[in-house]
Amino acid sequence: MIDTEGRQTRPSGASRRSQDQTARKTFLVITLLPFFLIALIAIALIIRTWPILRAYSPASLVFGTVWKPDNGQFGFWPFITGTVWVTVVGVILSVPACLLVSLYLSEYAHSTTRSITKPVLDLLAAIPPVVYGVWGLLVIVPFVEKILAPLSKKWLGAIPIFAVNQPTGFSILSGGIVLAVMIAPLIISVVYEILSTVPNDLRHASLAVGATKWQTIRQIVIPQVLPGIVAGVVLGASRALGETIAVLMVVGNVAKVPTSIFDPAYPLPALIANNYGDMMSVPLYDAALLGAALVLLIVILIFNIISTLVLQRMLARKKA
Amino acid sequence: MFFSTIIAFSLMLSACASAPAPASSGTQAPGSSIDSLSGNISVSGAFALYPMMTVWAQEYQKLHPNVQFDIQGGGAGKGMTDALSGAVDIGMVSRKIKPEEETKGAYWVTVAEDGVFPVISAQNPVAADITAKGISQDTFKKIFMTGEIKTWGEVVGKPEVKDAIHVYTRSDSAGAADTWAQYVGGKAQADILTTAIGVNGEPALVDTVAKDPLGISFSNLGGIFDITTGNVVQGTIVPPMDMNANGQVDAGEFFKTMNDASSAIASGKYPFPPARFENLVTNGKPTGLVLAFMNWILTDGQQLLEQAGYVKLTPAQQAESLAKLK
Numbered sequence: 254m255i256d257t258e259g260r261q262t263r264p265s266g267a268s269r270r271s272q273d274q275t276a277r278k279t280f281l282v283i284t285l286l287p288f289f290l291i292a293l294i295a296i297a298l299i300i301r302t303w304p305i306l307r308a309y310s311p312a313s314l315v316f317g318t319v320w321k322p323d324n325g326q327f328g329f330w331p332f333i334t335g336t337v338w339v340t341v342v343g344v345i346l347s348v349p350a351c352l353l354v355s356l357y358l359s360e361y362a363h364s365t366t367r368s369i370t371k372p373v374l375d376l377l378a379a380i381p382p383v384v385y386g387v388w389g390l391l392v393i394v395p396f397v398e399k400i401l402a403p404l405s406k407k408w409l410g411a412i413p414i415f416a417v418n419q420p421t422g423f424s425i426l427s428g429g430i431v432l433a434v435m436i437a438p439l440i441i442s443v444v445y446e447i448l449s450t451v452p453n454d455l456r457h458a459s460l461a462v463g464a465t466k467w468q469t470i471r472q473i474v475i476p477q478v479l480p481g482i483v484a485g486v487v488l489g490a491s492r493a494l495g496e497t498i499a500v501l502m503v504v505g506n507v508a509k510v511p512t513s514i515f516d517p518a519y520p521l522p523a524l525i526a527n528n529y530g531d532m533m534s535v536p537l538y539d540a541a542l543l544g545a546a547l548v549l550l551i552v553i554l555i556f557n558i559i560s561t562l563v564l565q566r567m568l569a570r571k572k573a
Numbered sequence: 574m575f576f577s578t579i580i581a582f583s584l585m586l587s588a589c590a591s592a593p594a595p596a597s598s599g600t601q602a603p604g605s606s607i608d609s610l611s612g613n614i615s616v617s618g619a620f621a622l623y624p625m626m627t628v629w630a631q632e633y634q635k636l637h638p639n640v641q642f643d644i645q646g647g648g649a650g651k652g653m654t655d656a657l658s659g660a661v662d663i664g665m666v667s668r669k670i671k672p673e674e675e676t677k678g679a680y681w682v683t684v685a686e687d688g689v690f691p692v693i694s695a696q697n698p699v700a701a702d703i704t705a706k707g708i709s710q711d712t713f714k715k716i717f718m719t720g721e722i723k724t725w726g727e728v729v730g731k732p733e734v735k736d737a738i739h740v741y742t743r744s745d746s747a748g749a750a751d752t753w754a755q756y757v758g759g760k761a762q763a764d765i766l767t768t769a770i771g772v773n774g775e776p777a778l779v780d781t782v783a784k785d786p787l788g789i790s791f792s793n794l795g796g797i798f799d800i801t802t803g804n805v806v807q808g809t810i811v812p813p814m815d816m817n818a819n820g821q822v823d824a825g826e827f828f829k830t831m832n833d834a835s836s837a838i839a840s841g842k843y844p845f846p847p848a849r850f851e852n853l854v855t856n857g858k859p860t861g862l863v864l865a866f867m868n869w870i871l872t873d874g875q876q877l878l879e880q881a882g883y884v885k886l887t888p889a890q891q892a893e894s895l896a897k898l899k
Contacts (some may be wrong), residue, residue, distance in 0.1 A: 323761050330684055390777065395784070420737045420787065423770045476876065482766060506744035506771030526743045 298547040301507030305540035314544065320508040322528075327541045329548050331508045335425075336552060338511050339500060340493045342429030347485055350433075356391045357510060358441075359448035359532040360470055371442075378438035386502035389431040394503050397430070398422025402515055416513045423505030431499050436489035443485035447478045480567045487560040494553050497522035521549040586593065606765045611639030612862045614678045618645075618652015618665030620746050620775035621687050621793035622851050624800045626665060629874050633866060640862065646774070651745025656854045662863050664854040665746065667748030667793065680892040681852045684870050686884040687794050688838045689752045689847040690828065692779060698736050698788040701811060702729035703713065707815030707822045710756070710844075716740060716789065717757040720766050721732040725787065741781055741790040744771030748849070756847040783808030791847070794838075794853050794883065798831035803882055804828070831882040864898060873897050 299306075305314070305327060317328025356366055402417045402424075411417035451474050459469040475482075505517025506527060524545050528538070587816045616626055630642040647786045648656075649666045655666030657677055661882070670681045686721040691713065697703065706729060715722040716738060726734030741766045750762035757763065772778040775796045782788040783806065798805055805811055813827035825842055828834040859867055869892050871886075880884040886894065 296694065321763050325765050390781075401746060419770075420740050421767070421770050421785065423772075494725060501744065501778070502773055506773075519771075523744070527771070528746055 254386050271377065295547070295550060298550065301543040302540050302547050303538050305544055311342060312441060315548065315573060318510055322538050325537070327537070329521075329543070329545060331510045331525050332519050332521045332545060333548060333552065334510050334521070335504070336520040336522075336549070337547055338425045338514070338518055338522050339432060339504060340490060342425055342514055343432030343493045343540075345487065346429055346433035347440060347489065351437050351489075352444060354437075355441050355444040355448060356474075358445050360466065374438040374441055377434070378442070382422050382435065382496060382499040384501075385431050385435050385540040386499035387541065389427060389499060389503035393427045394422035395420070397424055397427045397515075400425065405515065414513050417515045418513055419516060421505070421517075423503060423517050424515045425504065425511055425518045428500045428504035428518065428520070429514070431503055432493045432496060432540060435496065435499060436492050439492060440485050440489040441523050443488055444482050444504065447481035447485065448474065450481075451477050470573060476571075477498065479563050480571070483560065483564055483567065487557070490560075494556065495522055497526050500531070521545050521552070525549075587860070594605065610637040610862055610865060610870050613641045613643065613864060614666060615643040616645070616660045616663045617704040618854075619649045619667035619851065620646045621749060621795055622665040622685070622853075624795045625685065625881060625883055626711040628877055629870055632874070632877060633869060634798055636869075640866075648743070648745045648774070649748035649751075651662065653854060656856055663859075663867070666852045666854050667849065668751045668852075669850075670854065674806045674854075678856050679854050680857055680897075681702060681854045682871070682897050683850040683869060683886065683895065684853050684867075684892060685851040685878055686793050686838055686886065686890075687842050687849055687851050688834065688884075689756070689790065689791050689793050689849065690797055690834060691814065692792050692797050692809050693789050693812050694786045694792075695783055695808050695810050697725065697810070698786060699725045699729045699731065699734055702731065703812045704750065704810065704827065705822060707813035707826055709815040709820075711818065712815075714757045715880065717753070717769070718759055718766065719764055724843060736787050738784055739788045740769040740779060741764050741772055741785075741788055742766070742769040742867055743775070743778060744773045747775070748792050749791060749796075752846045752849045770817065779806055779809065792865040794831065794834055796884065800881055802830070803831040815844065835882055835884045860897065868895070868898055871898070874881045875885075 282488040293471055295343045300368060309317075309327065314329055315333070316330050317326065318330045319326045319328045319528045358370060362370070398421055403496065407416045410417065455477070456469055457474050459473045460466070464472070500520055501523035504520065504523065506519050506523055508519045508524075509516070527543055528542060599610060614630075616630075622783075623644070625768060626644050630644060634640055634642065643661075645661075649668050652661075652664030653670075653674060654664075654665050655661040656666075657674070657679060665689065666681065670679055689710065693700070693703070708728060712722060712728060716728070717740060722728060723737060724734065725736045725738055726732050728738070743762070750765060754760065754762055754764045757765075772781050772790075777789055779792050779796055780792045790810075795812060796806075797809065811828045813822040815822065816826055817823065818893075825837060826839065834843070838848045853867060853870070854861060855867075871891060875891065877887040885891075
């Protein structure tokens, strides 16, 4: 309603209150939807997994190391460890470089550099996973096999996690490299946005008392946004945990618990994608594959809960 | 790599060009015109049948311009699951149909014979010895099943060659892997050496072996031979199979062209497995357009198999399959 001078008329108090109530309720319902969704997905998975949970104990499924569905052996441990290895390697390779890039972009870079770099990063984020997979197959797998593996054999071979136990480049390291490149744009853009929330006054004050740029970054900027940086890394890692096609094309898909980054692995998402086709024939197989999906969901939930706790502690300490 | 091709040829035959009638399709109600057939047929599954299915689809479309095809690869397992779940009309399944699948409604007919062949890189360090001596079934067993043979030197009896064998298999559910497992003494794909590297999809598997001088794997007729030239895929060799285990390559043990291979399968000289039947699976007994197309594959379509270098069914097998469609 608009009065003669073009101003909005004030609705009556009652109608304003009811508007407010309606808005509140609508927003609440929409906010609660994700909880219902997670619960629904979990319940559906548990129902479909039930046949195998009745036949085997959860511990024997989770910690079993043999996967031979035709013989009725369903051990998820190689897949769980495979998922964790590939993700950890990807995050370790990606995070340091991502932090440096976002710090450079936010603190040092000229605005022209920034305006060129950002679209390129967005483009990297938009490349479909299957393209990363093909690139990994054609470039990264041979690179690991012909260059990194021989180097590691020569210099680091005595350390178990760098031991070269198999001769091909299909390995956790290849999967980790592909993942690192895939999650980098995500981490960089989140961390960059967070860094740009630090008020410039703080930077100016620090520089004014004679601190160098590097000192300012280390003592002023980073402590301000540390929880945000952790949140960005968690987001990248969550993406890495669930990545399927790009990883399965380069990781070798061998259902054995890995001991070295040069071992092949078989992450949970790859298990589900690869064996979708046998679901209809082998007894209990569909229950086992949906069980794999349930395990993946639980792994991601545990990961997110732990990182939320870490984040809260950091925030609490910052306030103290 | 997921092969995905959508065939949508707009082969609009001009009105004056008369479409050749299928000689013995036997599915047309008397008096109905050929071009009354129209609709979509979606097919997915075995890479082994994929190239042949595209040929069949093209030819069928020339006869019936109103029929559209949507053909995808994805492996035998995908074909079975897609057909049973109704995602496609016809699933291509390059292995035996399991009883559990039949109870779920899988209705299948055999449409061609095919074989799975071993494959190594042309740059293999002992390629010359292998092409002279061949590899026996027992040696394949020790490479693919028990893992007793670990170096190429052991394969050709030259202990001084220490190059490790890189065994590759399919990571996705594949008929070729099942069939090869049966040849080397196992029952199913999961029985192949657990340390074998799994590659997703047949084209990627053959490519990986071609690039790895120490690699060995298996592939079907249409994956290892180029359907247009009949030669093996560049960079690979089909190692001679020493079937009588006499330590040398005799006539009929070395398959250099698709014709060598398919005639060995057709004559029954190639062992079964790794020779195998190719099946088409539908959810329940096929009807209508799908039935007409499958009948055509089993009659006129059989001639195309030979031209394309595949192995057609014997008259007895053909009659058996046709009877299943009645």
